[in-house]
Amino acid sequence: MNSRIDLTPPACRQRIVRKSVTRRWVLSYACVAVAIVVxxxxxxxxxxxxxxxxxxxxxxxxxDADFERQLNEMQDKMDRLVAIAARYESVAWPIDLSDVIAVIADVMPRSVTLTSLTITPRMQRERGADAARSPSSVVLELAGIAPTDLDVATLLAGFESHHLFDRVSIDHSRPTTIRGVESREFGATCEIELASRRVTTVAGAEGGKRR
Structure with a gap:
């Protein structure tokens, strides 16, 4: 019968056992780490x-919040514009400002967005030091956004061809970016002479164009 005799010194045998145990623990930790990563x-x-x-x-x-804020700002501007129109109409000017706004809406291309509209009377003093000042013309200052300069030119051409406006000029047209889309930011001025004018009804842009 064969018997195995271990001649390894006890100190070496203990060291080998400790290394074997250490390797098993290291292998176990590695397996656990891989499992955790997986x-x-x-x-x-x-x-x-x-x-x-x-x-x-x-x-x-x-x-969405920015868009809602812009909508609220536009609504506020429209409310102020309606209030201004009501106040101007109460003065009994020889022109109905609601018709002016209707003309602007008819002439404006669908691709153009109006961001502001300011209506200002240009006053003149009658003869005599104590004479009251009366409006001689109405100046409309418009600002808006258009896709291209061609759209701006189309808008101005519509104003110029309408009998309501006596003078139309472009103030500026510069590039801008709206939500990543290149556009044109423009400003224009239209003037309506009130002398010898009585506008009570404006049928629309097509009906009011100069012949």
Missing amino acids: ILLPLRIGVVAKRSHLSWLQREAAL
């Missing part, structure tokens, strides 16, 4: 995807 990696990818989606939602919410 489990956490999809979770990490999911978290990154959710953060990206959340960031997109936040950007969309910011755009």
